[in-house]
Amino acid sequence: MRKWTYLVATLLMAGTTATFTGCIDTDEPEGIAELRGAKSEFIKAQAAVELVEAELRKAQVAEQELVNAGLALQNKSAEIDLQLHELDIQVKKLLIEKEEAATAQAKAEAEAAIAKAEADKTKWENEKALIVEQYKEKMLLAETATAKAQEAYKQAMEQIEASKLLLTDEEQIRLNVVEAKVAYAKIAMDKAMYGYSTTEVKTEQRLVSKSTSSQTSVGEGAGTTTTTGTDEKYITYYVITQKPDNANNGYAEGSLKKLQEQLADYPNWVADGNIEAKLKNAVEIAESNLNIAQKTADGYKAILDNEYTTLADWEAEVKKLKDEMATLDVQKRQYELKKEELKVANPNLEKNKTAAKKKLDDAKEALNKVNATTNVASAYSKKADQSILKGLNDAFDGISDGVDGYNKSTGEFSYAKTVLVTKAQEQIDGWNKLIDAATQGIDLEDLAWSKLEVVKAEAEATKANETYDADYKTWEKARDKYIEVEAIDIDASKKAAEAAIAAYNKLGDAARTQDANISKLATALAEYYQDALDKELKSTKAEATETSTNTKKAISAWIIDNPLANFKSIVGLELKLIEWTAGAVTKANKIEQADANKLLELGASAGDIPYESWKKASIKVFGDKFNRDNKPRRVAVSADMVLKEVNGNRLATELQDGDYGTLGISIYATAEAARLTAVINQADTYKALKAEFTAQKAKEQATLDKKKTELAANVTKAQNALTDAEVAYDKVFKEVEANIKKVSEDYDYKDAIKDKIESTISDYIASLDELGDDYKDMTLEEIKEAINAEYLKAVTSLLDKKAALATAERNLEKLAEGTYTDNNYIEDTFANIQENIKVKQAEYDAAKADYDTASAQLKALLAIFLK
Numbered sequence: 001m002r003k004w005t006y007l008v009a010t011l012l013m014a015g016t017t018a019t020f021t022g023c024i025d026t027d028e029p030e031g032i033a034e035l036r037g038a039k040s041e042f043i044k045a046q047a048a049v050e051l052v053e054a055e056l057r058k059a060q061v062a063e064q065e066l067v068n069a070g071l072a073l074q075n076k077s078a079e080i081d082l083q084l085h086e087l088d089i090q091v092k093k094l095l096i097e098k099e100e101a102a103t104a105q106a107k108a109e110a111e112a113a114i115a116k117a118e119a120d121k122t123k124w125e126n127e128k129a130l131i132v133e134q135y136k137e138k139m140l141l142a143e144t145a146t147a148k149a150q151e152a153y154k155q156a157m158e159q160i161e162a163s164k165l166l167l168t169d170e171e172q173i174r175l176n177v178v179e180a181k182v183a184y185a186k187i188a189m190d191k192a193m194y195g196y197s198t199t200e201v202k203t204e205q206r207l208v209s210k211s212t213s214s215q216t217s218v219g220e221g222a223g224t225t226t227t228t229g230t231d232e233k234y235i236t237y238y239v240i241t242q243k244p245d246n247a248n249n250g251y252a253e254g255s256l257k258k259l260q261e262q263l264a265d266y267p268n269w270v271a272d273g274n275i276e277a278k279l280k281n282a283v284e285i286a287e288s289n290l291n292i293a294q295k296t297a298d299g300y301k302a303i304l305d306n307e308y309t310t311l312a313d314w315e316a317e318v319k320k321l322k323d324e325m326a327t328l329d330v331q332k333r334q335y336e337l338k339k340e341e342l343k344v345a346n347p348n349l350e351k352n353k354t355a356a357k358k359k360l361d362d363a364k365e366a367l368n369k370v371n372a373t374t375n376v377a378s379a380y381s382k383k384a385d386q387s388i389l390k391g392l393n394d395a396f397d398g399i400s401d402g403v404d405g406y407n408k409s410t411g412e413f414s415y416a417k418t419v420l421v422t423k424a425q426e427q428i429d430g431w432n433k434l435i436d437a438a439t440q441g442i443d444l445e446d447l448a449w450s451k452l453e454v455v456k457a458e459a460e461a462t463k464a465n466e467t468y469d470a471d472y473k474t475w476e477k478a479r480d481k482y483i484e485v486e487a488i489d490i491d492a493s494k495k496a497a498e499a500a501i502a503a504y505n506k507l508g509d510a511a512r513t514q515d516a517n518i519s520k521l522a523t524a525l526a527e528y529y530q531d532a533l534d535k536e537l538k539s540t541k542a543e544a545t546e547t548s549t550n551t552k553k554a555i556s557a558w559i560i561d562n563p564l565a566n567f568k569s570i571v572g573l574e575l576k577l578i579e580w581t582a583g584a585v586t587k588a589n590k591i592e593q594a595d596a597n598k599l600l601e602l603g604a605s606a607g608d609i610p611y612e613s614w615k616k617a618s619i620k621v622f623g624d625k626f627n628r629d630n631k632p633r634r635v636a637v638s639a640d641m642v643l644k645e646v647n648g649n650r651l652a653t654e655l656q657d658g659d660y661g662t663l664g665i666s667i668y669a670t671a672e673a674a675r676l677t678a679v680i681n682q683a684d685t686y687k688a689l690k691a692e693f694t695a696q697k698a699k700e701q702a703t704l705d706k707k708k709t710e711l712a713a714n715v716t717k718a719q720n721a722l723t724d725a726e727v728a729y730d731k732v733f734k735e736v737e738a739n740i741k742k743v744s745e746d747y748d749y750k751d752a753i754k755d756k757i758e759s760t761i762s763d764y765i766a767s768l769d770e771l772g773d774d775y776k777d778m779t780l781e782e783i784k785e786a787i788n789a790e791y792l793k794a795v796t797s798l799l800d801k802k803a804a805l806a807t808a809e810r811n812l813e814k815l816a817e818g819t820y821t822d823n824n825y826i827e828d829t830f831a832n833i834q835e836n837i838k839v840k841q842a843e844y845d846a847a848k849a850d851y852d853t854a855s856a857q858l859k860a861l862l863a864i865f866l867k
Contacts, residue, residue: 046863052149073135074834077266078830088121097110097113128266180240181766183199185850187201192847199241202238206237254836270826275820280812290801290802297797304788311761321750325751356725364718382414382689391679391682403430403434468621471620477617478613478614479633481610482611497527498600518588529557538605538606539603540599545570626641637661637663800839
């Protein structure tokens with residue numbers, strides 16, 4: 001039996017006929033019987049609820065990835081800001097050095113160092129922009145995922161509404177309670193995520209039953225009296241609606257999404273340099289947060305002090321809160337009306353403030369984009385002296401990415417008037433790098449030391465040439481040796497040896513002992529062995545020992561040394577082919593296959609065979625770029641052939657790295673020695689050109705600095721104008737806006753308490769329904785426990801808010817003391833945002849857990865209705 005003790009069972013037990021109003025109608029529409037038989041709407045509703053769960057899981061994954069990206073942004077930003085801070089200090093020191101420079105050279109060096117520091121700053125700024133963009137990409141993915149979950153929830157609620165046509169009046173009430181539980185959890189999730197919710201829940205009392213009773217009484221006289229009465233039963237019905245307009249004002253301050261937006265705005269936290277205003281604003285926010293936290297904690301405490309024991313007590317508290325909120329709402333509308341009256345009387349104040357704010361934003365944006373919008377003052381062109389043109393072009397050929405603004409044919413360095421200052425400076429840096437490449441190995445400021453480098457380079461060139469000459473001769477010798485043995489056919493020699501063995505075996509016993517026949521065999525073997533040794537450096541695996549000296553060598557070695565004698569006296573004895581008596585061969589046995597194998601089978605090569613020696617020598621002296629079919633060079637490679645491969649660049653890296661053997665190294669070493677000598681002779685010309693480029697870069701920096709100064713002045717002017725506009729605006733509107741803010745805060749904290757009590761009541765009512773063993777009845781005491789848990793959270797939050805206010809006030813004091821910097825502000829802001837994100841994420845996760853529970857109950861109830 002279904003357990004519906006609170007709402008429905010009592011009505012039925014009273015024996016009354018239920019009368020529903022509004023959307024609960026006792027008249028069954030035509031055709032409803034057929035609808036009850038078709039369960040498709042319930043199946044769709046179940047699928048819709050499951051889709052919401054799936055989309056929420058995806059959103060949760062995307063949010064976690066965003067959290068990880070935020071932590072990565074924080075960690076990387078610390079490194080970037082430290083580097084930028086150190087570079088700022090370095091530039092300030094260098095500017096002083098530049099002003100105090102005693103010589104033109106010292107001044108030029110300072111300018112070059114400043115230019116490098118500025119380039120490094122640009123690099124770090126670009127890296128900052130990159131990590132922020134990466135974070136924004138993750139943020140967009142998370143926003144998309146949560147938007148899909150929102151839409152899925154909306155559609156699920158619409159589908160559930162459609163399925164209600166299949167329900168009895170009792171089932172509609174049951175479903176409404178669980179729907180409300182889901183909705184309250186969704187509202188809590190939304191408020192943590194966005195600071196608002198497009199879902200709203202309102203309650204109303206609906207008549208569910210009405211009965212009439214009469215009572216007859218007999219008086220003292222003969223007459224009787226009949227009394228008639230009406231008994232009406234009401235329930236709390238949850239009206240769930242969607243209010244898209246609630247999202248019109250964007251994410252609320254302190255919400256998870258707003259915190260993520262603030263994190264993404266990290267590059268602009270200190271862009272205007274007005275840290276004092278930011279810290280004062282932080283104090284104001286901390287005070288406001290503390291005030292709300294105090295009111296929330298006090299509100300929960302006052303409710304708990306009432307010691308409510310019945311459901312009616314809690315419902316009465318909800319009504320009390322609603323009445324107070326209604327009063328606050330009236331007050332808010334009155335204040336808003338007053339504000340509108342002030343606007344009519346002072347039509348320009350808000351307009352002036354908005355216009356001033358836009359001007360300030362535009363001025364800041366212009367300053368932030370100065371590097372991407374400021375062109376050079378004029379076009380620039382400079383031709384290199386003819387004496388260093390070759391050195392520059394040789395260096396140019398070694399730069400894979402080329403050099404922007406340099407014309408190799410004419411030796412001209414230039415950029416147009418339409419070029420950005422930052423681009424022009426990049427080009428100038430490239431030009432100076434070209435000079436550095438051309439003069440590499442020579443210190444233009446210390447030629448005495450550099451001349452020693454020339455001496456070393458000349459010695460290295462001499463050594464490289466000598467090495468090449470020796471390697472060339474080795475190659476010639478190896479090539480000639482290979483050509484000498486190239487025609488040898490070892491297989492043919494082996495076959496001849498095999499034939500000699502066969503012929504020898506065919507001889508009679510006496511004939512085999514004759515020197516002439518033994519000599520034919522030994523000579524054939526010797527020729528086979530010599531061919532194998534010459535062409536492949538191979539000897540026989542089998543060995544033989546000369547007994548008188550106990551000398552052991554390969555059979556082939558003995559035979560090559562003296563075919564006839566050593567076959568008779570050493571090899572033949574070893575293999576037991578020859579027998580001696582009184583100093584003469586008296587018996588010569590046939591050569592069996594096992595012994596033939598010992599005579600013919602060769603071992604591994606004893607070193608590089610002529611072909612391999614030739615190949616190695618060829619690669620060492622010429623490299624393998626000119627080989628055909630991976631074969632060594634028969635004809636020498638010339639220097640002209642090598643230079644053609646490297647486009648005539650005698651200083652090509654490929655030559656230095658040995659890609660063209662010791663020939664290439666020789667070419668490079670000779671050219672390098674000549675280059676260094678030329679640089680020594682042209683040092684003044686190179687120095688003058690580099691000094692001019694450095695000066696030109698400083699000139700362009702002055703153009704950029706002038707523009708920055710102008711734009712910074714515009715920001716200051718706009719800031720002052722905004723301050724004046726705000727002062728004028730506040731003089732009229734500050735009080736009424738403060739009143740609006742106060743009543744709004746009071747409304748919001750009461751609304752939060754009301755929502756918590758209402759959602760807990762809905763949990764209580766839903767728990768009374770029969771949804772299976774996984775769901776237990778909730779007691780009235782547990783309502784109080786749930787509210788007490790919220791009170792404890794509010795107290796913890798109150799302590800946190802007090803600490804936050806103390807920190808904000810202390811930071812303002814440290815700024816006045818001069819111990820609080822931009823970097824401190826960035827570090828603190830990161831820490832505060834990340835901590836608040838943790839808090840809001842925990843709120844969201846707790847609400848999500850409630851949602852999961854309610855969603856499971858909703859699916860279970862729908863499953864019951866499907867039976």
